[in-house]
Structure formats: C-alpha cells, structure tokens
Amino acid sequence: MQSSSTTTPDLIVLGFHALSDPLRIGVIELLRNKELCVCDLCEALEVSQSKLSFHLKTLREAGLVRSRQEGRWIYYSLNIPQFAALEQYLSEFRRLYQIMPARLCQEPS
Incomplete structure (x- = not known):
C-alpha cells in the first residue's frame, strides 16, 4: 500500500518498475476496459492466485491499480491519475527533445 509520505520521484520509480513485467502489463491491459475481480484476472492470465497476488501488490504499491473488497x-481497477503522472514525467523529455539540436537527438551510428 502506498503511504502518504511517498514522494513523487518514488512513485515514478515504483510506477516504471511495476510496468517492467509482462504479467503486470497483462493485468493493466485487462483492467483498461473495466474493473475485474481477482478470480477473473487469474482466469484470463492463466496464473494462480498466489502468483498474481504478488504482482497485484506491486501494482498497488506503485499506485497504478486500486482495489476494493466486495464480499x-x-x-481491481486502474488508478488513472497515477498513469497521468507517469505520462507527465515522460512528456518533459519530449519537450527537451524539441529544444535540443537535431544532432544531439540522433541515435549513434
């Protein structure tokens, strides 16, 4: 669970770490359309609940997903404001790209 003392740079690091795993990306893709219970996620991803629990914890700690208990x-559902924060972070690099000389933006040969 994310604490109130977690700073924005920490959340950026946690967010990108959480997005670095294919199974967690699969969870994000499934939640893109609607809220799902853990049983539906397990079935769709063909993983055990114990394995998925570890990945869901990582996503929750990064603030990328929210959870609620019903019975x-x-x-689980997406926490869109945290995705917006990651997008904002990356947009700063796009702005830098626009002001840097073209020769510095080219990939090395």
Whole structure:
C-alpha cells in the first residue's frame, strides 16, 4: 500500500518498475476496459492466485491499480491519475527533445 509520505520521484520509480513485467502489463491491459475481480484476472492470465497476488501488490504499491473488497472477492481497477503522472514525467523529455539540436537527438551510428 502506498503511504502518504511517498514522494513523487518514488512513485515514478515504483510506477516504471511495476510496468517492467509482462504479467503486470497483462493485468493493466485487462483492467483498461473495466474493473475485474481477482478470480477473473487469474482466469484470463492463466496464473494462480498466489502468483498474481504478488504482482497485484506491486501494482498497488506503485499506485497504478486500486482495489476494493466486495464480499469475499477483491476487485481491481486502474488508478488513472497515477498513469497521468507517469505520462507527465515522460512528456518533459519530449519537450527537451524539441529544444535540443537535431544532432544531439540522433541515435549513434
């Protein structure tokens, strides 16, 4: 769970770390359309609940997903403001690209 003392740079690091795993990307893709319970995520991703729990914890700590309990099931959804924060962080690099000389932006041969 993300603490109130977690700073923005920490959340950026946690966010990109959370997005560095193919299974977690799969979770994000499934949640893109709607909230899902953990059982539906397990079925769609063909993984055990214990394996998925580790990945969901990482996504929650990064602030990328939210969870809520209803009865005995936990439902997950995307936390769009955190995705916006990551997008904002990357947009700063796009701005730098626009002001840098073209020769510095080219990939080395």
